[in-house]
Amino acid sequence: GQNIDQPTEMTATEGAIVQINCTYQTSGFNGLFWYQQHAGEAPTFLSYNVLDGLEEKGRFSSFLSRSKGYSYLLLKELQMKDSASYLCAAYSGTYKYIFGTGTRLKVLA
């Protein structure tokens, strides 16, 4: 089967670091993507991983462990504008992407 699991909601404080976890089970796997989606808006691309390890892009980093079917998105120096949903998506091959339901992050002052 195809399944992506993420926590539904998380809360963190401005300036802090937060880690959003994602586990996946897909019949094929070729890469893991993270998107940010503000309420009522379009998802925007943040990061992707193909191989195991950490990819760093400014305040955002994403990690992948293919053997564990696990990824996380790390957000540093949180800002109020980071309050959004974060979507984990697995590329299963054959041009299909499976998205999780997203993690709603609230950043508090």
Add this chain to the structure above:
Amino acid sequence: DSGVTQTPKHLITATGQRVTLRCSPRSGDLSVYWYQQSLDQGLQFLIQYYNGEERAKGNILERFSAQQFPDLHSELNLSSLELGDSALYFCASSVAVTSGGLNIQYFGAGTRLSVL
């Protein structure tokens, strides 16, 4: 602005009706994806086109159909609408990051469909 244009932004219609949603991809992108996002649901992949040809199909209902035209714009047709079809419909176009089909997707602002 992602460069992907979707029209209309909002659509209100009645059960049993048929609607057409339109998407223009970013300049140079050949792939178009369609997704449905219901309240508290993840993005559900519907269908993908590449340069006019259907490339992949997700859980798209038989009442729904799509096509991509020679100018690369795409249309998603939803017919015999039901209350449960009320959702945000996103279109995305993509740029390949590997030759194996791994793409970064750029999403349009979406069409909010309300079926009353």
